[in-house]
Structures are given as structure tokens and as C-alpha cells.
Amino acid sequence: MSGGGGGGGGGGGGGGCSIVWFRRDLRVEDSPALAAGVRAGAVVAVFIWAPEEEGYYYPGRVSRWWLKHSxxxxDSSxxxxxxxxxxxxxxxxxxTLLEIVxxxxxxxxxxxxxxDPLSLVRDQRAKEVLTAQxxxxxxxxADLLYKPWEVHDDQGHPFTxxxxxxxxCLSMPYDPEAPLLPPKRITSGDVSRCPSDTLIFEDELEKGSNALLARTxxxxxxxxxxxxxTFINGPLTEYSKNRRKADSATTSFLSPHLHFGEVSVRKVFHLVRIKQVLWANEGNKAGEESVNLFLxxxxxxxxxxxxxxNHPYSHERPLxxxxxxxxxxxxxxxxxxxxxGRTGxxxxxxxxxxxxxxxxxHDRIRVVVxxxxxxxxxxxxRWGMKYFWDTLLDADLESDALGWQYISGTLPDSREFDCIDNPQVDDSSECFVSASKFCSCADVQDSPTNFVWTLKPSFHFEGYxxxxxxxxxxxxxPELARLPTEWIHxxxxxxxxxxQAAGIxxxxxxxxxxxxxxxxxxxxxxxxxxxxQQEADSRAAFENGTDEGLGDSESMLIAFPTDIQMDLDHEPERNNNPTTVRRYEDQMVPSMTSSLLRVEEEETSLDLQNPVADSRAEVPRNVNVNQEPRREAINQGNVQMVQRNATMTQVNVLTGLQNAEDSTAESSGSSIRRERDGDVVPVWSPSTSSYSEQFVGEENGIGTSSSYLQRHPHSHQLLNWRQLSQTG
Structure with a gap:
């Protein structure tokens, strides 16, 4: 491994200290930013908690619990x-960065x-504003084996x-860089005028439920x-053999650690490759198969x-x-x-x-549900994607978006949408795609990145x-505990x-x-x-010049009621407008407000007599459900919808990289490989992307007094559930 740098030394700029801004990279080893700060001299390590900037993707309760402890x-390290x-x-x-400076x-x-698109916009703005100062x-x-613009086809286009x-990636002319060792010592900058704020990630009602997480x-x-x-020296050996089982202990459980950057993907990759070489020399075929699947x-x-x-709208609409x-x-x-959990x-x-x-x-169960x-x-x-975002410890925007796009058949290599699984027969001849193609991701990134139509047509067949x-x-x-295995699924x-004998x-x-x-x-x-039929009508209208594009006509930009919201886990001091009272009968899951079905000023009340909608699911007795977090619905104005393109964006990353180098002050020292002085990140422009909203550029107000959220309303405002369905 490469050295991480000591307490002093040169490398960039004299005088003053350096701020190292941490986000989802909460580790001291293999952190190029920290290593650069240590080389430069005194360091001020900073973490800024600004969840409102995430808008619709405000972190859920369990994610906030993990972040708090991480x-x-x-800080102790x-x-x-x-x-x-x-x-x-x-x-x-x-x-806030300017204030700290x-x-x-x-x-x-x-x-x-x-x-992710939200961070790319924010990071570019930070570079522009701070460079101007x-x-x-x-x-x-520090998050990938290869930067996105390094991997492309022979024409310079991103792969789909x-x-x-x-x-x-596996045939690149150079290997992923070796992980950096942690620094031996860090010289602290003067923070006497920069006190820390107390960050509140949970309220009293959430602590009871969160205490259960610490047990695991x-x-x-x-x-x-x-x-x-532990994983490399144990379960990895049997990974390919046992990981299909829902109760299997052969998964790595690394995905939340990777999401918060507590472990480097480069370190994981290189250590696993070492095992691959050892097992290949030993002739361990099962071990090699496990390594290949894990890689x-x-x-x-x-x-x-x-x-x-390359497709920054993938969390919003189908590709x-x-x-x-x-x-x-x-x-x-x-x-x-x-x-x-009351579907039957x-x-x-x-x-x-x-x-x-x-x-x-478990990743297999993620595919099933x-x-x-x-x-x-x-x-x-997108309803399912958002619910996973709110409830998964390893909730990850990029992985969630890719996973749900796969499972919905909205990517070029997804299973066709005209095929449905049949949970009542054991005929496995229809609608089956080998699970080995995409169902191998949850052990590294256990958001549903691996979703594709992998289920055979019988859910009870898959159950067995x-x-x-x-x-x-x-x-x-537990209500099915006495049912014989023959009928359990x-x-x-x-x-x-x-x-009757089982009490069911x-x-x-x-x-x-x-x-x-x-x-x-x-x-x-x-x-x-x-x-x-609608696609054909829209295409015909577009070809006849009577519509702006496939699916982009004004008739599709419907304004929906602002109170169609799901109750979310939110930080207690956030100024939310409560619009509904949570009920214990809802099993502490996010619920939708009673006005959810209102369309064009017509309100249809929910059928409260529906036992499916009202009955509280039974949960195991060893699970604490008595501590219920307070959830308040956020009611924000309608989101202004942007025009949508019907076809998949094709970004020429080579042109994008050149544009970035031409428009960035540090372009003269840039390189396609990571260097001690940092990278240049390509940014979107009209010449490199057909996406209808420019993420970066003066047209969006960078460098002006308008706020970050005002400049990027579509990426950051809360969306309601009906808007989710209408946008794909």
C-alpha cells in the first residue's frame, strides 16, 4: 500500500491551514483528501450536516443512526x-465552508x-465560489476503482x-490504485474561532427503535x-455456494460501511484479488468462483x-x-x-x-419484494425506491436508482416488462433470467443495485x-410458525x-x-x-410537429396537490408543517395522508373498512415496536417540472472532460489519472448532454446571490407521490 503522509511537508500552497471536507468518506485510511491536507501542513477536518439540500432524499431514521455513530x-480516530x-x-x-475559511x-x-447529481452540483459550486475567494x-x-469518465467505449460514449x-473495467491498461495508509500524525489547524455545532440525528422517540440496531x-x-x-478470511470461501439462502451468514455486510465511506472500495478490491491469486495457485475452484461473483x-x-x-436523472425517470x-x-x-408485510x-x-x-x-429478498x-x-x-431509501441502513441514491430501474425493466439490459412472475405454480419455464447476471451486489452495496427480473414464476418455489x-x-x-414446511410458502x-391445526x-x-x-x-x-398506444400517439404527434417531443408535451406536466406526501423520518428541530397524525396501527411505517387520492380538487377518501389497509401486521415479539418516532408530513409547494427527453442521454465523456479542463482553473495540472494535486471532474454542458436541465453553468446562477435550492428546484425539492408516478 502507498503511504498516507506524515505530519508536515510540502505539497501545495504555503501559509494558512487546509480544510479537509468529509462527507461519505468517514475513514482515515485511503483518503487522498486527508493525505493531501497532511502533506500541506495544518489540517482542519470538517463535516457539514445539511440534509435540507438533499430535499426529497432526506436521510431516513436508520441511516441517521448509522451516521451519528460513524x-x-x-472523531475519536x-x-x-x-x-x-x-x-x-x-x-x-x-x-458554511466560506465561514469556516x-x-x-x-x-x-x-x-x-x-x-450523485446532487453532490456534483454542490461540489462544482463550492469550487467556483471558493476559487473566486x-x-x-x-x-x-476515493469512492471508485476508476473515475466515470475514464471508462467509455471506443467512440468516447458511456456504456449502457x-x-x-x-x-x-477489468481490461483497463492500469490497475486501480493501491489504497493509502493512514497518516501517522495530523497537525491541527487553529479552530479556536470555529466551534462545532451539536448535531441531532434522532429524537427521544426514535432512540428505543434505534437501540435494537446496535445489537447487530x-x-x-x-x-x-x-x-x-472477517469476511475475506471466512465466508468468502463459501460465498458462491451459500449466499442464495435468505438466512445465510456468507454475505459480507459491507454495504453500509461502503456507503458512508468507512472502508475503501479499492481496499476491498485489492484484498479480494489477493485471495483470488492464492486460490488460483492452490487450484481452489470454489474459491475462485466465489471471488469472481463477489468482484x-x-x-x-x-x-x-x-x-x-452519465445519466443524472436516473433517480427521477426511466431511461x-x-x-x-x-x-x-x-x-x-x-x-x-x-x-x-401483509400481502398474503x-x-x-x-x-x-x-x-x-x-x-x-438479504439481496435475494430485495429482489423478491x-x-x-x-x-x-x-x-x-419510485414509491418503492423512496421507501427503501427511508428504511435501509445502506440506503444509497445511486444504487437505489439503478436497482429499481433494473427491476422495472427501464434499462437497456433489464428484463422486458411484459413478463410476470406467477407465485401459484412451480413451472419454471417462463420469465426466468439467470440470477447470476445481476443478483450479486447486495453484499457490497445492499441497496437493490442487482435487481433484474430474476424470479422464476413461483414465489413459493423461490421460497423453497x-x-x-x-x-x-x-x-x-410468527403467525405461520406452526405451519408445516410443505405449506409454509x-x-x-x-x-x-x-x-386449523396450525392456528391459521x-x-x-x-x-x-x-x-x-x-x-x-x-x-x-x-x-x-x-x-x-400512448407512446405511438406521442411519437406520431412529434413527427407531425404538433408536440414538442415524446412525452414532453405540456399536457403531461400536471400540477398535483401539494399534500400528497408520505410521512418521513425527520430531524426534530426541522420546521415541518404537520398535516397528519401518525397511528400506531400503521406498524410504524411511513403512511400516506388521508387526502392522497385527491385529483383536480376531487377528494376520494380511503376505504377505512379495508382490512388490508387498516390491519396492523404482527411482528415477532423480540422486536420492539413500542417506541414510535414522530413523523410529520412535509408540505411544500408544487415542484416545477422540467421537460423530459424520451430517449436515453448519450454523453460524450471525452468532450465533457475537455470542456471541464477548459472551464476549470486547475485544468493545466489535470490528468486522466489521479495526482497529488487532485482531479478535474467533467461537468455537463449543452454540447455534452441532451438532458434538459443544465446542472452546472452560469444560466443556473452559480456565483450569484440566489440560493442553492432556488437554482436547482427540480433536483432538491420534495416531490409528492403522484408526481413520482407521473414522472416515470
Whole structure:
């Protein structure tokens, strides 16, 4: 490994101290930004908590719990090295950075890249504003094996197929850089005029539920290192053999550590490659197979950031234009039953109850519940993506977007949408795609990055495959605990005498299936016919010059009621406008307000007599459900919709890199490889992207007095649930 640098030394700029701005890179090893700061002299380590800038993607309760503990352990590590972490609460990160510069006398800013569209906009603005103030700004890649603009086809275009992308990564002319060692000592800058703010990540009501998380999870970069070592020296050997089982202990559980940057993906990659070489020399075929499968999961994590960088709207709308016209089912009863684990399909229900209780799901179960959500219930995929964002410990925007796009058939290499899984038959001949292609990511990035149509047509067949003895279902569905294994995954087929002996009354203490598969198939075919007809009409209108584009006509830009919101976990002091009172019967899951079905000033009340929508799901007795966090609905104005392009954006990354070099003050020292002085990140421009909103440029007000959120309303304002369905 390369050295991380000592306490002093040259390397950039004399006088003053350097700010090292930490975000999702909470570690002291393999941190190029920290190493650069240490080389430059005195360091002020800073973390700025500005969740309002994330807008719609305000972090969920479990993510905030993890961040709280990760920051505490990271600060402890920095103190052992000679400095401490300055924490700031802000609503405008760049303004806060300027304040820190003034109070510390800093002359340089170092940070590691993030590749989601929100961060790219913010980072570019930080570079522009601070450079204008005479501050030298340098940024580095610490989150990927290769920077997104390094990997492209022979014409300079980004890949749109995972297999081609990963093949190119593995055949690059240079290996990913070796991880850096942590610095031996850090000289602290003068922070006497820059006190830390107390950051509040949870309220009193949330602490009871969060206490359960500490029994299973250990945040922090040192714990991440232990988890990696344990996995490589143990479960990795049997990874390919056992990881299909829902209760398997062979998964790495590294995804939350990777999301918060507690462990470097480069370190993971290189240590696993060492094992690969050793096992190859020993002739360990099973070990080699396990390594290859695990490396593919790393590749899927890379691909999620690659797609987010090259297609920054992927978390908002489908990448295949015709799917904009799919008529999603706006059924709140289905949505609530899915969230509560009361669909009547045991494997789906067990997964959803585990998710709420623990903030975690095995990647196979993520595929099961997401496939059911989109293909059987036909609910808007962005509803499911947002719910995963709110409830997963490893919630990750790039991975969530890629995963739900895959499961919804909205990417070029996704399974076609005209195929539905049948949970009532064991015929495995229809609608099956090998799970090995995409279902290998959750162990590295356990957001649903690996989603594609991988389910065979029988959910109870998949149940016996992933949970052969029914232990997983019995753990999370105690009402089915006495049911024989023969019927555990399809109780609706069990004889009445068997149900009575097990104490089960379908429709009472366990629901009957909320959707008949034959009916779901028929509805899907009707919806697809409608989708293709609307797409054809829009295309004809576009070709005749009567419409602006496929799906971009003004008639589609519908203004929806502002109170169609889901209750979210939010920081207690945030100024939210409460519009609904949470009910204990809702199993502590985000619920939708009673006015959710209002359309064009017509309000249709929910059917409160619907047992599916109202019944509280039973959860295991060892799960604490008594401490319920207060959730307040956010009611913000309508989001101004931007025009949408019907076809997938093709960004020429070589041109983009050249544009970035021409427009950035540090271009003269830039290189396609990471250097000690940092990277140049390509930015979007009309010549490099057909996306209708420029993310960076003077037209968006960079360098003016307008606020960050005002300049980027579409990326940062809260969206309501009906807007989610209408935007894809």
C-alpha cells in the first residue's frame, strides 16, 4: 500500500491551514483528501450536516443512526492522530465552508468526490465560489476503482450495458490504485474561532427503535475493517455456494460501511484479488468462483455511480422513454399492505417485516419484494425506491436508482416488462433470467443495485429455494410458525385441517393473497397495450410537429396537490408543517395522508373498512415496536417540472472532460489519472448532454446571490407521490 503522509511537508500552497471536507468518506485510511491536507501542513477536518439540500432524499431514521455513530468513532480516530472533527449544522454547505475559511484562515480546501447529481452540483459550486475567494480547491477520487469518465467505449460514449462496462473495467491498461495508509500524525489547524455545532440525528422517540440496531451493527471505519477481514478470511470461501439462502451468514455486510465511506472500495478490491491469486495457485475452484461473483458485486456498485454520473436523472425517470407512458396502479391499500408485510405471500411479507425491524434485507429478498411490488402490484417504482431509501441502513441514491430501474425493466439490459412472475405454480419455464447476471451486489452495496427480473414464476418455489426449511418465514411471520414446511410458502393451498391445526385463519390472523396472479397478468397486458398506444400517439404527434417531443408535451406536466406526501423520518428541530397524525396501527411505517387520492380538487377518501389497509401486521415479539418516532408530513409547494427527453442521454465523456479542463482553473495540472494535486471532474454542458436541465453553468446562477435550492428546484425539492408516478 502507498503511504498516507506524515505530519508536515510540502505539497501545495504555503501559509494558512487546509480544510479537509468529509462527507461519505468517514475513514482515515485511503483518503487522498486527508493525505493531501497532511502533506500541506495544518489540517482542519470538517463535516457539514445539511440534509435540507438533499430535499426529497432526506436521510431516513436508520441511516441517521448509522451516521451519528460513524461520526463519533471517526472523531475519536482523528483525536488519536492529533486533531478533531469540526461538525457544522447548515442549510447551505458552500456558505458554511466560506465561514469556516474565514474563521480558520484556511487557504486550501481538499475533498473526495461524490458522483450523485446532487453532490456534483454542490461540489462544482463550492469550487467556483471558493476559487473566486482565492482558496485553492482540490478534489480526489476515493469512492471508485476508476473515475466515470475514464471508462467509455471506443467512440468516447458511456456504456449502457453492465457486462460491457465491467469487462472494460477489468481490461483497463492500469490497475486501480493501491489504497493509502493512514497518516501517522495530523497537525491541527487553529479552530479556536470555529466551534462545532451539536448535531441531532434522532429524537427521544426514535432512540428505543434505534437501540435494537446496535445489537447487530457496529458503525465506524475500524469496525468496517474488522468486518472486511472477517469476511475475506471466512465466508468468502463459501460465498458462491451459500449466499442464495435468505438466512445465510456468507454475505459480507459491507454495504453500509461502503456507503458512508468507512472502508475503501479499492481496499476491498485489492484484498479480494489477493485471495483470488492464492486460490488460483492452490487450484481452489470454489474459491475462485466465489471471488469472481463477489468482484462482480463490486462492479455493480461501480456501475451504479457510473450510471448516475452519465445519466443524472436516473433517480427521477426511466431511461427507456416508452415506460414513461406506463399506467402505474395508484393503490394505497396495496402500498400499505406491502410496507406492513401483509400481502398474503409469506416470503414477501417476511422480507418487509425484517426490513422495518432491522433496516436490512438479504439481496435475494430485495429482489423478491421489489419484483412483487412492480410486476404483481404494478405500483410506481419510485414509491418503492423512496421507501427503501427511508428504511435501509445502506440506503444509497445511486444504487437505489439503478436497482429499481433494473427491476422495472427501464434499462437497456433489464428484463422486458411484459413478463410476470406467477407465485401459484412451480413451472419454471417462463420469465426466468439467470440470477447470476445481476443478483450479486447486495453484499457490497445492499441497496437493490442487482435487481433484474430474476424470479422464476413461483414465489413459493423461490421460497423453497431461498428458505428451504421455512426458518426465515417463521422468524418474521410468527403467525405461520406452526405451519408445516410443505405449506409454509403457500398457505393458501394448504388443506383446511392443516390450517386449523396450525392456528391459521386466512383473512383473519394472516391475510389471503391481496392479488390473484391471473388478474395481475391480465391487468399488466392491458397496461402495456395502453402504454404502447400512448407512446405511438406521442411519437406520431412529434413527427407531425404538433408536440414538442415524446412525452414532453405540456399536457403531461400536471400540477398535483401539494399534500400528497408520505410521512418521513425527520430531524426534530426541522420546521415541518404537520398535516397528519401518525397511528400506531400503521406498524410504524411511513403512511400516506388521508387526502392522497385527491385529483383536480376531487377528494376520494380511503376505504377505512379495508382490512388490508387498516390491519396492523404482527411482528415477532423480540422486536420492539413500542417506541414510535414522530413523523410529520412535509408540505411544500408544487415542484416545477422540467421537460423530459424520451430517449436515453448519450454523453460524450471525452468532450465533457475537455470542456471541464477548459472551464476549470486547475485544468493545466489535470490528468486522466489521479495526482497529488487532485482531479478535474467533467461537468455537463449543452454540447455534452441532451438532458434538459443544465446542472452546472452560469444560466443556473452559480456565483450569484440566489440560493442553492432556488437554482436547482427540480433536483432538491420534495416531490409528492403522484408526481413520482407521473414522472416515470
Amino acid at each position: 461520526l463519533a468513532l471517526f 482523528l483525536r488519536n492522530l492529533g486533531t478533531s472533527l469540526i461538525t457544522k449544522r447548515s442549510t447551505d454547505t458552500v456558505s 474565514k474563521s480558520t484562515g484556511a487557504t486550501q480546501l481538499f475533498f473526495n468526490h461524490l458522483y 482565492g482558496i485553492a480547491v482540490r478534489s480526489f477520487n 450495458i453492465f457486462e460491457a462496462f465491467w469487462e472494460r 451493527w457496529s458503525p465506524g471505519w475500524s469496525n468496517a475493517d474488522k468486518a472486511l477481514t 462482480k458485486s463490486i462492479g455493480l456498485r461501480e456501475y451504479s455511480r457510473y450510471m448516475s454520473f 427507456l422513454g416508452h415506460l414513461k407512458f406506463f399506467p402505474w396502479v395508484m393503490d394505497e391499500g396495496y402500498f400499505k399492505a406491502w410496507r406492513q 405471500y409469506p416470503l414477501v411479507d417476511a422480507g418487509m417485516r425484517e426490513l422495518w425491524a432491522t433496516g436490512w434485507l 421489489s419484483s412483487f411490488f412492480v410486476k404483481v402490484l404494478q405500483l410506481p417504482w 429455494k431461498f428458505d428451504p426449511n421455512g426458518e426465515y418465514v417463521r422468524r418474521w411471520l 403457500h398457505p393458501w393451498n394448504a388443506p383446511e385441517s392443516v390450517l 385463519e386466512l383473512g383473519s390472523n394472516y391475510p389471503s393473497p391481496i392479488v390473484e396472479i391471473d388478474a395481475a397478468k391480465a391487468r399488466l397486458q392491458e397496461a402495456l397495450s395502453e402504454m404502447w
